[in-house]
Amino acid sequence: MTRDRAMQRPIIILVLICGAAQIVCGPHIQILEGHINFCLILTCALAFMTNSKVGTICGFCSGLFYDLLSVAPFGTMMLILTVVGFCSGLVGRNLFAEGLSRVLVLFVPAAFVCELLNGIFMLSMGEQSGFFSALGLRMLPSVVLNIAMAALVFFMLTRVKRKDTMALRRSIRTIK
């Protein structure tokens, strides 16, 4: 119970920061045509911190948030982030305990799959550009940006989690 409460605070802060960052920073940070997807970072972070159930619920909710703010076909990001959240949670349950590098190694394919699925979906919905130009100008730059931002977010999370774990251990010792 105490452990759950200790985890709640960073999760709530992370959700608020990622939600705000998606609106404030998302549109302004770009490489070529690629943009950062903070909703993806949030989904993977929560899935890696907890389990696939939380990852799925977070993926769906953040996808809905993203779909409401963008003008892309409604439901696309909901579907993609639900799948990515579920799979990330299955593969990387409580992954933050294993260190930052391990988390990033699993985030890279998640980011790539997310962008690829989104790209395939957009192209199948009538996007005019060819697959390879979309890959070079949109998908890969987005993946690079997502990885860079995720490295920063995950690094901060590992620090916060370490502090929380130490505080928890201290409180357990005091109770004993």
Added chain:
Amino acid sequence: MGMGKIPKSRLKRQEQMPGLRWALAFVIISLFAITVGSRSFATPYILGMRAGASTVAKPLTLAGNLLFKPLSSVSTIAHNLGASQTTLTELENQNAQLSSQLAALEEYKLENTRLNKLLDIKNAYNLKSTAARVIGSQLDAWERIIVIDKGSNSGIGLNMAVMDAFGLMGQVIEVGPTSAKVRLINDEHSGVSAIIQSTRVPGVVVGNVDGSLTLNYIPTTEQVNEGDMVVTSGMGGIFPKGIVIGRVKSVQKDSAALYANITVEPISKHFNPEEVLIITDKGASEADVSGIELPSGESGTTQSNAAASNGSAATGN
């Protein structure tokens, strides 16, 4: 196995894959949303929800714009500092040329007004517009949109044309009470009915993945030169006639092809303005002009223009 007991295999699966049921339920909901969302009857609801979300997110969008504005200004200054002496000389020469053209155009304008009065034709370029500030841009890599700080409360409506100081920028695609989203003409989903100003050959300007513009459906038999001005044709009824889109940058003609491959350089150089004009009233349309009695011999042309205008209403502007 009793009635209330859960099979061991199911328990094991639930333990190994927590959230599988949630995932399946959400996937079904998402697929339903995608299917229903693409149907026309659901569009108003989705637009309504998105307008609500935009309104709620507006303070943060504004904050983001304020936060990143200095960076944008610095990059513009750095870009301007890089301008060479040759560029400056070219601009000075161009300025002198434009000043003389402006004087001539003033004369033409006065003459046009006099002739219009004589024939009792309403001015088709009597546009009413509202100025708005750009407060945000696109969220994802697949769209080129900007967010403006005026919405339905200020008389902004769907499909209204948007301009900046140079020429056509785009079209309003979503309207909230206090903000609206504008799809830029260099977005891949955008299509503007256009004509080449000198030859009056009609075509459609569409956006490309790299942000450039292409003028489609110009037959290879037509004469098109680099530097020709491309303006809106007014067909389709969304964009008013005669708004500058850009200049022809390159023309490629394949002898076996029906249409030429024409690249257009947008007149709005960077598609990153701070203020825009939304055309709220297009004044007298072509339909109004067609109703006026013209001297004999010209009525056929007027009717065909009106027919073309009506026929092109379905064009995906």
